[in-house]
Amino acid sequence: DGTGTAVTGAGTSHDQRTAAGENAQTLTTRQGHPLTNNQNLRTVGNRGPATLENYQFLEKISHFDRERVPERVVHARGAGAHGVFEAYGKVGDEPIEKYTRAKLFNTPGKQTPVFVRFSTVGHGGHSPETLRDPRGFAVKFYTEDGNWDLVGNNLKVFFIRDAMKFPDLIHSQKPDPVHNRQTGERIFDFISNTPEAMHMVAFLFSPWGIPANYRQMQGSGVNTYKWINAQGEAVLVKYHWEPLQGIKNLTAQEAEAIQAKNFNHATQDLFDNIKAGNFPEWELCVQIMSDDEHPELDFDPLDDTKIWPQDQFPFLPVGKMTLNKNPENYFAEVEQSAFGTGVLVDGLDFSDDKMLQGRTFSYSDTQRYRVGTNYLQLPINAPKKHVATNQRDGQMTYHVDSAPGQNVHVNYEPSSLNGLKEAPRTAPEHTPLYTGRLVRQTLDRTNNFKQAGERYRLHEDWERDDLISNMVGALADADRKVSDKMVELCTNCDPDWGQRLADGLQKARSGKTAEGGNQYNESKAADAVAQAEAV
Numbered sequence: 200d201g202t203g204t205a206v207t208g209a210g211t212s213h214d215q216r217t218a219a220g221e222n223a224q225t226l227t228t229r230q231g232h233p234l235t236n237n238q239n240l241r242t243v244g245n246r247g248p249a250t251l252e253n254y255q256f257l258e259k260i261s262h263f264d265r266e267r268v269p270e271r272v273v274h275a276r277g278a279g280a281h282g283v284f285e286a287y288g289k290v291g292d293e294p295i296e297k298y299t300r301a302k303l304f305n306t307p308g309k310q311t312p313v314f315v316r317f318s319t320v321g322h323g324g325h326s327p328e329t330l331r332d333p334r335g336f337a338v339k340f341y342t343e344d345g346n347w348d349l350v351g352n353n354l355k356v357f358f359i360r361d362a363m364k365f366p367d368l369i370h371s372q373k374p375d376p377v378h379n380r381q382t383g384e385r386i387f388d389f390i391s392n393t394p395e396a397m398h399m400v401a402f403l404f405s406p407w408g409i410p411a412n413y414r415q416m417q418g419s420g421v422n423t424y425k426w427i428n429a430q431g432e433a434v435l436v437k438y439h440w441e442p443l444q445g446i447k448n449l450t451a452q453e454a455e456a457i458q459a460k461n462f463n464h465a466t467q468d469l470f471d472n473i474k475a476g477n478f479p480e481w482e483l484c485v486q487i488m489s490d491d492e493h494p495e496l497d498f499d500p501l502d503d504t505k506i507w508p509q510d511q512f513p514f515l516p517v518g519k520m521t522l523n524k525n526p527e528n529y530f531a532e533v534e535q536s537a538f539g540t541g542v543l544v545d546g547l548d549f550s551d552d553k554m555l556q557g558r559t560f561s562y563s564d565t566q567r568y569r570v571g572t573n574y575l576q577l578p579i580n581a582p583k584k585h586v587a588t589n590q591r592d593g594q595m596t597y598h599v600d601s602a603p604g605q606n607v608h609v610n611y612e613p614s615s616l617n618g619l620k621e622a623p624r625t626a627p628e629h630t631p632l633y634t635g636r637l638v639r640q641t642l643d644r645t646n647n648f649k650q651a652g653e654r655y656r657l658h659e660d661w662e663r664d665d666l667i668s669n670m671v672g673a674l675a676d677a678d679r680k681v682s683d684k685m686v687e688l689c690t691n692c693d694p695d696w697g698q699r700l701a702d703g704l705q706k707a708r709s710g711k712t713a714e715g716g717n718q719y720n721e722s723k724a725a726d727a728v729a730q731a732e733a734v
């Protein structure tokens with residue numbers, strides 16, 4: 200229930216011998232020396248000075264000085280839980296082997312342990328969980344074939360379709376480099392020059408940008424992946440998590456009311472529900488397309504700013520995930536967990552999605568820096584199966600990944616002296632054929648506005664009202680060059696969206712309305728409060 204003392208999640212296995220006069224609760228240094236006085240420095244007389252040979256103090260304080268590792272550069276604020284994924288053994292009504300040979304899906308009722316980390320994106324490790332932001336939804340499946348990480352978000356689309364633009368996107372959403380505050384002007388300066396972001400804006404600035412908690416939100420892999428069957432044939436897939444608790448989002452006002460009292464509400468909600476035995480569940484669904492360019496569609500299946508219409512590509516359930524155990528130590532399990540889009544098992548593959556390929560370099564690169572070279576030896580990240588490599592050494596080597604019976608002198612391959620051997624191939628590789636010029640070009644079917652306009656019209660009235668109000672709040676103090684461009688882009692999506700944004704901005708600027716206070720615009724938020732009080 201999260202109150203136990205043994206950090207089993209961290210996998211400690213100390214020798215538990217005790218010396219005479221000690222018992223299991225005796226406080227020691229990390230060297231195993233019993234500590235008889237943990238209250239006082241060793242000093243010359245009780246008024247000091249202190250001496251430098253004070254090993255017990257030096258060990259304690261120097262460990263404290265190193266308690267933090269760098270935060271994740273994005274998704275720093277998170278909460279995690281353990282659970283289980285249970286396969287249905289089919290995809291919709293079809294045998295799953297037709298599409299993928301991944302073993303975790305193949306038998307009805309097969310259980311695979313999982314660890315999930317939910318997160319917000321833009322701000323630091325202790326920022327409020329009520330902020331308007333995508334929510335991360337990262338799942339690590341400890342499968343019999345090694346780990347599979349499905350690193351997704353709650354929303355089904357993304358701001359950009361090319362990994363080259365990611366650092367710029369994130370810089371525009373992070374706090375200003377001078378005064379260290381996030382501003383609507385910087386966010387929309389980037390977006391107004393990035394029209395492919397409009398679909399994401401239609402979601403993010405509506406109540407869908409503030410999920411009520413982590414349990415009542417969807418998840419999506421967002422990028423396009425492949426499934427590979429026993430013949431080595433591929434299909435394109437997208438992954439979606441559907442919460443069996445239902446979906447709940449907040450208006451800006453509802454979020455502000457929660458934030459005034461609790462800036463940890465989503466972490467608390469997840470922990471308390473699991474502790475109470477109210478285990479959250481999600482169904483994993485996939486959408487499938489044949490592995491080609493699909494010229495009949497008005498978008499490219501590799502474009503992560505687009506959804507695949509459900510009437511053409513239905514959601515097909517493949518299994519269910521239940522989160523049933525809280526972490527026992529936040530740092531060991533949640534903070535040090537490391538997910539990456541490159542972490543796939545046999546039967547799952549990458550597509551040519553350019554975002555996905557850029558992401559795949561970025562995750563393990565940052566984790567070698569953030570957690571350390573041997574991050575995959577930490578129990579939360581290590582596969583729950585046989586691991587045998589010839590990789591050795593580096594900071595914090597915890598053990599040698601060798602196999603029982605292996606010649607320990609042979610840390611290379613190939614060898615005739617009883618070293619590790621390659622695994623036998625049991626199914627053909629997927630070997631797509633590539634011909635083409637090496638270029639720097641965007642996809643052909645950009646179609647930046649159509650699905651964004653459809654989303655605007657699909658919103659319920661209260662969601663559209665909130666979208667306009669939030670955009671007005673974020674843009675009212677922005678440079679006119681930025682807000683004019685945003686009115687133009689919204690008009691391209693739907694003339695009503697552009698008109699309402701223009702009207703809202705005009706009213707806000709002439710001080711006639713309280714519409715539009717929010718986190719990006721503190722002066723407008725203050726105005727809104729003042730006007731509300733005056734009423």
Ligand code: HEM
Nearest residue numbers: 271274316335336337351352362365420421557558561565
């Ligand atoms: C975290 C890079 C796009 C979902 C991260 C981290 C990096 C990163 C460097 C920090 C990882 C760590 O410190 O462990 C990128 C790049 C992207 C990209 C370069 C685009 C080219 C996306 C997209 C999604 C996403 C499209 C959603 C599908 C996440 C999630 C996390 C994360 C959920 C947090 C994982 C955790 O809980 O540890 N990303 N990202 N990212 N990213 Fe991305």
